[in-house]
């Protein structure tokens with residue numbers, strides 16, 4: 589996920605988890621990993637996501653993924669500072685800047 593702070597171009601705004609365009613499409617790797625981990629509850633919750641913040645987004649002192657170790661492949665490959673990230677931030681204005689919720 590992009591909120592680890594490890595990437596210098598991530599503003600930790602959480603927009604990529606708060607402003608989804610739809611539920612993340614599961615890849616075979618996601619299905620296999622969750623089956624191996626015994627986490628069947630994840631897929632239905634992600635499928636039910638419709639424009640709201642991801643149900644696995646934890647909002648406390650900052651935005652955190654509560655299933656970080658088994659987050660969907662599409663989340664793993666979302667590029668901080670990439671075109672989708674920059675577009676989200678551009679549309680959000682101040683909300684997309686560090687320290688804003």
Ligand code: SF4
Nearest residue numbers: 590598599602604673
């Ligand atoms: S939208 Fe971009 S800057 Fe904001 S948390 Fe996601 S990756 Fe980081």
Ligand code: SF4
Nearest residue numbers: 605642644645653663
């Ligand atoms: S699964 Fe985690 S990384 Fe993916 S959208 Fe939800 S909170 Fe964000």
